[in-house]
Structure formats: structure tokens, C-alpha cells
Amino acid sequence: MPANDLCRLLEELCLTAWPALKTIHDDGWLLRFAQGHTGRSNSVTCLAPGVLPLAEKVDRVEAAYIREGLPPRFRITPLAPAGLAAELDRRGYLRQEENLVQAAAIPPDLVPTVDGLDWRVETAPAGDLLASYAQALPLPVGEVGPMRRLLDAIAVPTLYVSAWEGDSYAASALGVADRGWLGIYKVLVAPEQRGRGLSRRLLTRLLAAGAEAGATRAYLQVGGGNHPALATYARAGFQTIYHYQYRQTH
Structure with a gap:
């Protein structure tokens, strides 16, 4: 299986296996909320780059997490759109420990x-x-x-x-x-x-x-x-x- 296809499959399996209490679907991005329990259920996972302006989508992410009383958080995987990391750098997002998905x-x-x-x-x-x-x-x-x-x-x-x-x-x-x-x-x-x-x-x-x-x-x-x-x-x-x-x- 090609690397990107395997990555997408494992992301889907992870999202099903560890759900959230609330989810917003936004142009290929999943915004997940679970009152702060675990990073996976309280962060944005990008499954597709989408077609809408990236900065506009990050603005919506920030507003949504603030409404939920949570810090805006992104999971940056190989499926994340080009330019997202640079946009988060521009906004002052901190880089946390790198995690590995193994099989x-x-x-x-x-x-x-x-x-x-x-x-x-x-x-x-x-x-x-x-x-x-x-x-x-x-x-x-x-x-x-x-x-x-x-x-x-x-x-x-x-x-x-x-x-x-x-x-x-x-x-x-x-x-x-x-x-x-x-x-x-x-x-x-x-x-x-x-x-x-x-x-x-x-x-x-x-x-x-x-x-x-x-x-x-x-x-x-x-x-x-x-x-x-x-x-x-x-x-x-x-x-x-x-x-x-x-x-x-x-």
C-alpha cells in the first residue's frame, strides 16, 4: 500500500477508535472536542487540504475552540495541507513533542x-x-x-x-x-x-x-x-x- 494511503487508513482507524464528544467537519478538517481529555480528541485533524482559504479556516478553528473553553490545537500529520505549519508559526503556535504511529x-x-x-x-x-x-x-x-x-x-x-x-x-x-x-x-x-x-x-x-x-x-x-x-x-x-x-x- 502506498505510504499516503496507509497514513490515511491509519488516521481513519485512529479517529474511529478514539472518538470525540463533539465534532465539526470543515472543508476536509475535523475539529474535535472532548472537554480536554487527550490530545487526539481535542484537536484538529486534517484529512484533506480542502479548497477554502487556509487563514480563514484557522480563524474558524480558533473561534470554535475558544467557544469550547479549550486552547486551539492542531495535529500535524503527513495529510496536513502545505502551508499550514508556516501559518501556525506566523500565529505563534508552539511545537510539542513529536509522536510516532507504528504498525x-x-x-x-x-x-x-x-x-x-x-x-x-x-x-x-x-x-x-x-x-x-x-x-x-x-x-x-x-x-x-x-x-x-x-x-x-x-x-x-x-x-x-x-x-x-x-x-x-x-x-x-x-x-x-x-x-x-x-x-x-x-x-x-x-x-x-x-x-x-x-x-x-x-x-x-x-x-x-x-x-x-x-x-x-x-x-x-x-x-x-x-x-x-x-x-x-x-x-x-x-x-x-x-x-x-x-x-x-x-
Whole structure:
């Protein structure tokens, strides 16, 4: 598949897998709002350059985000129109950390390690899982409600894989299955469990669950500076497909 076609497919999968609470469609741009929970759901994603004047569209973006009480924010991917980065520079938008979108084939013969932890695979998040995830992150209190509503809004099948030590939360991740792909989201290992190889075992469990659900490939998004996660994903065969960067006013 040509690079631009794969980029567009992965962007579509990402937008479906992690929705927003409100969306404006504006001449090839998606303006997404979710009361501040996650950058993906509170930023502009450009799927097509459109035909209207770029500066005029950026003016509308800024007005829309101000109405929602959010800072205007753009995700600059390879699909962003030529000239957008320069326009944002002119307006003083700050450049944030670069992120990577990676993909890998899911091996058909994955066998998760038996490690003494209690592993759960659920198609909907249990209340104790969401509460434990929010506490371990920790998630700001004001984002707990929006997170729950975003999870409820996912319109394709989901897989919640979590590990527990007795009643204590150890790790979890969300898999979103769509068109033969498994999107990997919300990966978290509790602070006291880190350094024990749990992230690798969590990833294996999630990929195995995705394979059972019919997925043959997986994708994820990871910060360019998150070296431990990048090492874990590289060992599982993930390779970078493209980069994106957030641009924000302040």
C-alpha cells in the first residue's frame, strides 16, 4: 500500500477508535472536542487540504475552540495541507513533542506467559478497572467523566486486557478492532509494577486477544521520547509508519 494511503487508513482507524464528544467537519478538517481529555480528541485533524482559504479556516478553528473553553490545537500529520505549519508559526503556535504511529503484523501463534497474575479480557470496561486506571495514572478528576463518555462512544468492538495481583491493579490496555486491525490505546503499568517486564506481557496478551477477534495487524501511537515503550514495541516488531506533532497556542 502506498505510504499516503496507509497514513490515511491509519488516521481513519485512529479517529474511529478514539472518538470525540463533539465534532465539526470543515472543508476536509475535523475539529474535535472532548472537554480536554487527550490530545487526539481535542484537536484538529486534517484529512484533506480542502479548497477554502487556509487563514480563514484557522480563524474558524480558533473561534470554535475558544467557544469550547479549550486552547486551539492542531495535529500535524503527513495529510496536513502545505502551508499550514508556516501559518501556525506566523500565529505563534508552539511545537510539542513529536509522536510516532507504528504498525506490526500480529503473529498467529502468540502464547502468553503464565506469570501468577490474574489476567482479565473483557469487551467492556468494569468499574473497578476504570477507577484503578484513573488512580494509577493519575487522571485529573475533571477528566474522569469525559474519559468514560469517550469509551462509551467507541462504535467498534473493544478489548480491555488487565492484570491484577489479588485485588490490586497491575496494568491494563485497550484494544480496538476495526477492519482487521487492532488499535492499541490506554497502555498503563502501575508505578509499583514497573521494571518487571509487565509491559511486554501486557502487549502480548492484547495482541493474542486481538488475533482471536480476527485482527491480523496492529497499530499504536507513542511519544517519540518514550524510549522504554519504543523498545518494547520494537521487540514486538512495530515499525514507524509516520510522525505527527501537536501545535498549540499556549
